[in-house]
């Protein structure tokens with residue numbers, strides 16, 4: 001996977017004129033040529049509670065946190081514990 005700056009690319013695409021089918025192929029070239037950005041994907045998870053009602057575990061890696069401390073980030077897999085992937089979209093807006 002390559003991460004690119006979508007806002008910058010959209011600006012570039014808006015600056016072009018696309019009339020023919022061949023012109024639209026330029027879009028793929030522009031996407032291909034877009035420089036990648038240095039960023040890390042953030043996994044989103046949440047602390048779930050085992051059916052016994054006592055032990056929290058990570059929704060991503062299923063591991064229990066040490067001392068059952070429900071930290072902001074999973075100490076095992078590094079997921080941000082903010083409610084799972086559904087919240088990932090909201091956060092980026």
Ligand SMILES: [Zn+2]
Nearest residue numbers: 058061074077
């Ligand atoms: Zn985890």
